[in-house]
Amino acid sequence: MSDSALAVRHASRVLKAVRGELRTSLAPHVAKSWDRCLTEYGMVPDGARATAVLEPSQLRERQQRMGELLGVARAEMESLYEQISGSGYAVILADADATILHTITDPTLKREFRHAGLWLGALWDERHEGTNGIGTAVAEHAPVTVHRDEHFMGYNVTLSCSGAPILDARGGLLGVLDASSANSSDTRLIQRHTMALVTMSANLISRFHFLREFPDAYILRFHSRPEFVGLLHEALIAVAGDGTILAVNESAMAQLGHPDRSRLVGRPIESVFQFAFSTLQQRAANDPRTIWPIREVEHGRRFFALVRSREQAGARAADGGPRSATLISLGQEGGGRRHVGSDPSMLHNLNCAQQLFGKRVPILLQGATGTGKEAFARVLHNASAWAGKPFVAVNCGAIPESLIESELFGYTRGAFTDADRHGRPGKILQSSGGTLFLDEIGDMPLTLQTRLLRVIEEFEIVPLGGDQSITVDLHVISASHRDIRQMVQDGDFREDLYYRLNGITLQLPLLRERADRAELIETLLREESDDAAPVSIQPDALHALLNYHWPGNIRQLRNVLRTAAALCQDNTIRISNLPQELLDAAAKGVPAPPVARELPIALTPNAAESCCRTPLDTAEHAALLRELERNRWNITHTADALGVSRNTLYRKIRKHQIPLAE
Structure with a gap:
């Protein structure tokens, strides 16, 4: 069917639907918008496209009118675009009059979006463009999705738009955030996902405005x-x-x-x-x-x-x-310290980590999901001399590989198409002076491991698109549930980066291995209670909790206690309030694995500090021996392999008391 035939067919459907001559399952916001367009604005659905666009000076005036919020919105738009990039969508910001103020678009689709009229200064209120994600969100004062033939104008039926209002503290409209595809074939499920992301980002911008207002x-x-x-x-x-x-x-x-x-x-x-x-x-x-x-x-x-x-207004x-x-x-705010608990292995970890971290020695945390690696890292940060500086957490496994480089290292103005015109500092620079927490470091691509190693060695960073290095003050904690040492042996992780990050490796125990499980339960229950109505727990329920194997560790324990506290009567948790898997384990009488109640190594009275110094030395000692043996104890070849001078190599050999053959 030709485009003109499609337009005629669409116009007929719109007219019949508005007149009540056609049974349809239109969404309420679409039906109301069609009625407005036809009866209030006098529009015809088969009309020709005539995109209204502001003069550049008028556009700049509207952008300036939005003030500081425009910069905030642009930053959030970049984050939203990172989540939907590659899906054919553009992220669009419009003001309260539905005028497009800023866009982020795939460079290969710029012509397509321009042809659709989605460009800077274009007016997308319903009076100009009929039913659409931006204009209808303005009219309805609510999030809306307008998909393909839900648009009023026939020339817009290839579009799919999801728009959400940005509101001020009094409910007034500040603008609209929108994600639009110029040639959409998305399912309704994908649309709902996109709509949820857009609404979340719009709410974040509104929330920021509230805190500053x-x-x-x-x-x-x-x-x-x-x-x-x-x-x-x-x-x-x-x-x-x-x-x-x-x-x-x-x-x-x-x-x-x-x-x-x-x-x-x-x-x-x-x-x-x-x-x-x-x-x-x-x-x-x-x-x-x-x-x-x-x-x-x-x-x-x-x-x-x-x-x-x-006095704190706007600071955060x-x-x-x-x-x-x-x-x-x-x-993130002190609760984490209570969760270090009194388990001997955790106290040992904390004692070693605090001594080393205060001396800028990097910490590597190993442990299963849910064992509290980020909470532990925050405890270290809050106990450090730089506790007042930023704690910046980066989940290396949650960021797409194509984006992690710009997320970590930042970029300069004009580094790539559609980048923020002011550039953007990366997480490493944001953490300077404070703590950089690299979670799931094992998921970092090998190509970026080289760049990270250089930053950690030289304390300098060069943003993408830049040629000037920036000095950074780094305190690094990394973490992974994967065995990084095994990854090194398998060639999946750089050995030199491993030794840079591994000033000391601390293994966080599984919840079922901890001797302070009862204390943790008490602490978490206290957080789910208030002073007027504390929640207690009956002995059989406590016994079931203590003997469960907890595959999800502390995170799972918290969720179980929260649910039980909400379900219980008389503020008393009974065994019937616990989930079925705990009840089944209790019925079988399966005990948890034995708890190790001793420190992992015997310590003399003054041995704690010395034990905490050894991992870095041990790693360097092992690396030297490995390279010496690989090069058959040839000093020149070993120095070349390690990238150091012969004098430096001899100094390291003497430091580690490695005997050389006479």
């Missing part, structure tokens, strides 16, 4: 689940210096069950939650990083909260955009 207010941050406090879905309430509520975000209205802001704004905070305003002030002044339980007045429901003081959000403002959570 009230520099002189207290910000109460809360959620019904403690691990979500400080993250994307947390509720936010801005409180004035006299205790009056200034603004609430969408999540706060949803969690408190108030669909209308007017039921909250202007009221004293004490009329919403069961605490005095003075308590909020004291928490902000004395304990702003600790999560505390609160209860709302109307139904007595429990939440978990942090409060930001007026100013550190680098919306994602940097999401780094506060229970596991």
